[in-house]
Amino acid sequence: MLKCEHLVKKYITTTAISDLSLEIEPGHIYALLGPNGSGKSTLMKIIAGLVKPDSGTITIDGVPMTYRSKKDIAYMPTEAYFFGYMNCKDIGKYYKDFFDDFDYDKYMGLLAEMELNPDQKAKSMSSGMLAKLKIAVTLSRDSRIVMLDEPLNGIDIIAREKIISTIVRNISDDTAVLMSSHLVDELERIVDHAFFIKNGTCVLQGDAEELRVSRGKSIVDMYKEIYA
Amino acid sequence: MLKMMKYEYRRGIFPLLVVITALAAAELLFLIGVFGKKDICVGLGLIFLILGGFAAYLFVLVYGVIIYSQDLKNKTGYMVFMTPLSNFKIIGAKLLSILLTGATLVVFLAIIMVVDYNVIKTHDSNIAGMEIMLNGILGTNGSSLGTIIANLAAFIVVVLIQFFTMITIAYLAVSLSSTVLQNKKIKGVVSFVLFIVLYVLMSYIAFKLPHLGVGMQAGTMLEALYASLPQFALYVVCMIGSYIGSAVLLSKKISL
Numbered sequence A: 001m002l003k004c005e006h007l008v009k010k011y012i013t014t015t016a017i018s019d020l021s022l023e024i025e026p027g028h029i030y031a032l033l034g035p036n037g038s039g040k041s042t043l044m045k046i047i048a049g050l051v052k053p054d055s056g057t058i059t060i061d062g063v064p065m066t067y068r069s070k071k072d073i074a075y076m077p078t079e080a081y082f083f084g085y086m087n088c089k090d091i092g093k094y095y096k097d098f099f100d101d102f103d104y105d106k107y108m109g110l111l112a113e114m115e116l117n118p119d120q121k122a123k124s125m126s127s128g129m130l131a132k133l134k135i136a137v138t139l140s141r142d143s144r145i146v147m148l149d150e151p152l153n154g155i156d157i158i159a160r161e162k163i164i165s166t167i168v169r170n171i172s173d174d175t176a177v178l179m180s181s182h183l184v185d186e187l188e189r190i191v192d193h194a195f196f197i198k199n200g201t202c203v204l205q206g207d208a209e210e211l212r213v214s215r216g217k218s219i220v221d222m223y224k225e226i227y228a
Numbered sequence B: 001m002l003k004m005m006k007y008e009y010r011r012g013i014f015p016l017l018v019v020i021t022a023l024a025a026a027e028l029l030f031l032i033g034v035f036g037k038k039d040i041c042v043g044l045g046l047i048f049l050i051l052g053g054f055a056a057y058l059f060v061l062v063y064g065v066i067i068y069s070q071d072l073k074n075k076t077g078y079m080v081f082m083t084p085l086s087n088f089k090i091i092g093a094k095l096l097s098i099l100l101t102g103a104t105l106v107v108f109l110a111i112i113m114v115v116d117y118n119v120i121k122t123h124d125s126n127i128a129g130m131e132i133m134l135n136g137i138l139g140t141n142g143s144s145l146g147t148i149i150a151n152l153a154a155f156i157v158v159v160l161i162q163f164f165t166m167i168t169i170a171y172l173a174v175s176l177s178s179t180v181l182q183n184k185k186i187k188g189v190v191s192f193v194l195f196i197v198l199y200v201l202m203s204y205i206a207f208k209l210p211h212l213g214v215g216m217q218a219g220t221m222l223e224a225l226y227a228s229l230p231q232f233a234l235y236v237v238c239m240i241g242s243y244i245g246s247a248v249l250l251s252k253k254i255s256l
Helices: A040-048 A067-072 A088-098 A104-113 A127-139 A157-169 A184-188 A208-215 A219-227 B002-011 B013-035 B039-073 B076-081 B087-123 B125-140 B145-178 B187-208 B221-227 B229-253
Strands: A002-010 A015-024 A029-033 A055-060 A073-076 A145-149 A176-180 A193-198 A201-207
Touching: A002 A040, A015 A040, A015 A055, A015 A193, A015 A201, A029 A040, A029 A184, A029 A219, A040 A073, A040 A145, A040 A176, A067 A073, A073 A127, A088 A104, A088 A127, A088 B002, A104 A127, A127 A145, A127 A157, A184 A219, A193 A208, A193 A219, A201 A208, A201 A219, A208 A219, B002 B013, B002 B087, B013 B039, B013 B087, B039 B076, B039 B087, B039 B145, B076 B087, B087 B125, B087 B145, B087 B229, B125 B145, B145 B187, B145 B221, B145 B229, B187 B229, B221 B229
Parallel strands: A029 A176, A029 A193, A073 A145, A145 A176
Antiparallel strands: A002 A015, A002 A055, A193 A201
């Protein structure tokens, strides 16, 4: 469904993405793995249309991406990005205004599930609350592609289990999920495919179970082997 | 696009309310002076209104450029640019919301000016006398107070258009800084210099362009605007060029 081919993105002194190619299909949860600065977030921003690559192509169902493709992509950045004046309700209305697939009732339900006050302003929230809010607003879209950049950042160990089950429960079978996290062991339980990103390029990828069998080790151990 | 305009206008509403509150305070001082016959309050109120009006207008318009710059540098830009809207629509919505905010302020100031003039004329018979006398003097030169007001109004319209063109050129400079110059260490300086150069060049060309109907007495605002038609056309061309340039730059090289 989504195909990235030979993507390159350079900044002043660094090459964030270097000849990176990958493909994702609906009905799968993909782990995007790598340490800080490996290029995971840049790749997600490129797919979300927030960063233009210097070269390379991205297609969805064989059609090159345009601004219209953004209606098929629900992207959750790792940083807080809401307008200062907005409370949770305002954020929901904003998404409803711009995304036809946004379900406001589902959003209010997720806010309640995550014990967030709909009238609270985003700028007055703790990092943990903001992380939950970002997940709630992103999962309330019924998009073909869902990208979650470090969804467990700022969430305490007790709440992580709940967040992971919320993510898995709220994803439909025809959705492709791309998820990055430093907490590889938390992801290992739910992903069925892994991309290992190093220095902006994909050094290993494959079906999670096949990788485990062929290499005789867990995804966590493969992560340690590649990045240690 | 209208939805984006709504949110952009909403983002700028707080500074606009602060500005309008400050101007309302100056207006209150002026009215206290008129009704309480305190000349010092009238004088101070007028000074604050005139200076405050200019400063407020400048602030509101510059604030629009700051918001755009922040969107391209800070994470709030994700909120704007992750929507399935073209960059033409996003930048158009931003510029139109600035125009709307500026228009709100101009309408507010115009109402204050008309009300204050009539209030002061009612309470000070000298003003009404001076108006008749001034009209008489101007009449001997084939002019009138109405002509001067028409020319002044046309001048304000041209200045506003010129100022709005400056905003679009600033948008172009900010867009350049965040796109083709994003990997340059002195991108801020380069884009600022480019903004100054473009604006000075535009102003120079406008200065060199002829005025239509030289020697003609403009009796209405439209007649006065007709005289500045070449400059007006230049500003519109620059405005549209900067708008298209900004949108194309973002489409080709956006990097949030």
